[in-house]
Amino acid sequence: MNFVQNSKPSILLVDGMALMFRAYYASAVTGYIRRTKAGVPTNAVYGFMRYFWDAVQKFGPTHIACCWDLGSKTFRTEQFAAYKGNRSDAPDDLIPQFSLIRDVMDSLSIPNVSSPGYEADDCIGSLAARFGKEMDVLILTGDHDMLQLVTERTSVIIMKKGHGNYMVYTPDSLLEEKCLTPGQIVDLKGLMGDTSDNYPGVRGIGEKTALKLVQEYGSVEGILANLDQLSKSVRAKIEADLDMLHLSRQLAEIRCDVELDCTENSCRFELNPALVVSKFEELEMASVSSWLGVV
Template sequence: MEQKHLLIVDGMALLFRSFFASAAMNQFIRLEDGTPSNGVQGFARHVMTAETLFQPTHLAICWDMGAHTFRNELFDGYKANRPAPPEEMLPQFDMAKEVSTLLGWTNFGVVGMEADDAIGSMVAKWKDEAKITVISGDRDLLQLLNPMTTIALTKKGYTEYNMYTEQLFVEEYGITPPQFAEVKAFMGDASDGYPGIKGIGPKTALQLIQTYGSIEGVLANIDALKPAQRTKILADTDMLHMSHRLATIHCEMDIALQLEDLRRKLYTTEHAQMLEQKGYRLIAKHARSLGVL
């Protein structure tokens, strides 16, 4: 019986990573009409390389669908301080989805939700049907680890990852993966714009959850804490709960797709021709170098 292996790609993470890796050297790899394509071409090459490394039977690319999500409704400051994407990147969001479709990859995203939520919902839906590998640069996804799911955090180039299994995570952090969102609730996340408990950093946040198991466990033992910690937490309990809601990946999205809809397709010379006609020659060249075209 076939062992199904679903590769879920955080499209936003790879697109941003690819864009900034080359934009820093002013290499925008423009198409004939002048449109920058560096992020798109890097993103596609990264995914193709991942296919050869992980040999999945199924593949999905998850995307944010706009900057405004349900988390902005919960908290005005959510991601409020993030700079707007550079002008050269703006056309590449749609271009990346177009290239994905051209190559037979399934794009998935829902307006009002983040790519993380799409990934989490896919993991929840198919964790009993397939081995799952998630590619991203976002450590928040570690809360999704389970016995059938591995998180591959981008490290260097297209081939190096920090591979996290549930067992490795428990050994390294001393908590279970779902408890990671509770750690984040205490320490906050400057990049996502929620403060957690001011004055409590990652080390203390982790120690609190290791010791008391949960936010409710900490609050139930508040008198056992150091006076300074007690004061900080009691002053910001509402924000603590809000930060937990913001940090928790929503895993209950309705996914109309079936697992078989995500089955990988073989590449053909037609794919190469379409890529080259549209100006994506680096992707076609990379595919040939991998031996998939």
């Protein structure tokens, strides 16, 4: 393999959904969709591998796992039927590539991790909680909700615009940039809601007000204990939407207790050259095998 692994054990937890969508849209915007001779679309698979391998080379993990959503029904949709209800269907050219990239991960001997009723975020949170006791954890994503998982042992790597650009969040850098602790990310989302996940928070309270309240009073509990200190307008909005505030905070919180069949040993990153070469020949991407240093 043409990259250097850290001498100290670390695990890279990949947000497969975030990388897949980013890879698809980054190439689809040009109007050109890469395909095999048989017409199978592979642009998202190719782009995924570019993003993935760049991060592996940069951060040198000794262990890797890739986490996925399984479908639209989760415990969150049971709590709030409209959760993510504003999302459009995946493009036709992307749909077959979800199984292709999982096959690719299999060929790289990287576990594909998911669980019925839970999202990829919950799988990542649960693996981070488990493996963080033994080694450093690196979470690769574009989703700022993941910042709630930052600890002294868990860093969140946010993929920024452009190839190979990252912001690595630790407790110190999160506090420095956003003036928030990891737990306060959940309080912030409870107040302001999340338009991309389609839950409202407290109607009439946007990010600016939510940030000010969380920074001043520390948490939702702190805010509620000091309602008499708030302006009449803000207090009225919170009191009118108290149930939705608590529900939105529940929806925003990533579960870290999902039981997953994924062991430290199964995540050890060791390529089988024959498997890798065979898979990328099948996908007509021999160049990827070259990146991985197996040809």
